[in-house]
Amino acid sequence: MKKIISCCLTVLMSNVLLFGQDLKSDVKKVADKYKAVGVAYVVVKDGEIIEKNAIGYSSIENNTPLDVDKNIFRIASISKSFTSTAIMQLVEKKRLSLDDDFSDLVGFSVRNPKFPNTKITLRMVLSHTSSINDVNGYFDLDVINPAKNSNWQKSYNNYEPGTNYQYCNLNFNMAGSVLERLTNIRFDNYIRQQILNPLALYGGYCIDSLDNKRFASLYSYNKDKEEFVHEASAYNPRSEDVRNHILGVTTPIFSPTGGMKISAVDLAKYMTMHMYYGKSGKIKILGKNYSKMMQKKLSEKEGYGLALLETSQLIAGEHLVGHTGSAYGLYSSMFFSPKKKYGIVVITNGCIPTYKDGNVALTAEIVNLLHDRLIK
Structure with a gap:
């Protein structure tokens, strides 16, 4: 009997290994179609976690294989959800309200000059309905501060705040500044203390606080030359700026809007916390009601909530919540089903950026492949 059981287990494990290899092979076929670096x-x-793997390279120059556990990426705009989570923790503690006047929170006047009597709220900023844009840039808060920039008016659109949507990075760099002003703690340290450490995740917004040997190099695709270009500036430490950082003022040096560095595995663990409405096992990061606020769409057309969005277009017939990111050639995707309790993270550090139905084709196809094989 023991021999029979042992034999059955051996066959089962062999089948599992073969399945994993077949899946990896099919993921690689999709990646190769878009010439993905990794x-x-x-x-x-x-x-x-029922599946984790990586293909391709973390560095073309060094011919280094990509490691799903070890390598960390600058995940771009998925970073916004970390900022929003931290802000919502303060909302839960009654330190501020989503309906607070953002001018009072950030320390200077935030008013659309065409609608000076309309209050721009924290909720509007976190949902991209503030009427603020990135025309003046977003790496310095002075661009929208009337006392610092004579062209501050250009940072606003022509519609009334709260009536329309436009994705805007400046919104979240300002939100990061508010976090510092309220807590008197440096932005990157606060995120580590309140989110990363409790969940036992390795990552952060400050380059010098991380092991640079773990960074996956990022590559943008030069269409004219048909080659990938190493984007070394993606991990610019800005060490001198960090040393001279002024709380609540120079916060964009950490890029609350896109600067989180984390592995695909740890991002999946963070995603799981949101899938279970603010909890990971016995660890509570955010109250259920406040987590649901983040996930509930405020903009019907775009499906955007508070740094998380709803979509039914990524996987046909599936209602998902999550976010994407793109910067320096990287494309990231984090989506989950809070109802069916599954989620998928896909990150590439460089590919030919082809789009389909508003999604990056490579990440969308791999998400669908993984769903069909492992979830469906």
């Missing part, structure tokens, strides 16, 4: 992917089901 792809890391993780699938979570019922709170557990």
Whole structure:
């Protein structure tokens, strides 16, 4: 009997290994179609990671294989959800309200000059309905401060705040500044203390606080030359700026809007916390009601909530919540089903950026492949 059981287990394990290899091979076929430098992917089901793997390279120059556990990426705009989570923790503690006047929070006048009597609220800033834009840039808060920039008016659109949507990076760099002003703690340290450390995740917004040997190099695709260009500036430490940082003023040096560095596996663990409405096992990061506020769409057309969005277009027939990111050639995707309790993370550090139905084709196709094989 023992021999029979042992034999059955051996066959089962062999089948599992073969399945994993077949899946990896199919992921590679999609990656090769878009000439991806590397792809890391993780699938979570019922709170557990059921698949994690990587193909390709973390560095073309060094011919270094990409490691799904070890390598960390600048995940771009998925970073916004970390900023919003931290802000919502303060909302839960009654330190501020989503309906507060953002001018009072950030320390200078934030008013659309065409609608001076309309209050721009924290909720509007976190949902991209503030009527603020990135025309003047977003790496310095002075661009929108009337006392610092004579062209501050250009940072506003022509519609009334709260009536329309436009994605805007400046919104979240300002939100990061508010976080510092309220807590008197440096932005990157606060995110580590309140979100990363409790969840036992390795990552952060400050380059010098991380092991640079773990960074996956990022590559943008030069269409004219048909080659990938190493974007070394993606991990510019800005060490001198950090040393001279002024709380609540120079916060954009950490890029609350896009500067989180984290592995695909740890991003999946963070995603799982949101899938379970603010909890990871016994660890509570955010109250259920406040987590649901983040996920509930405020803009019907775009499906955007408070740094998380709803979509039914990524996987046909599936209602998902999450976010994407793109910067320096990287494309990231983090989406989950709060109802069915599964989620998928896909990150590439460089590919030919082809779009389909508003999604990056490479990440969308791999998400669908993983869903069909492991979830469906």
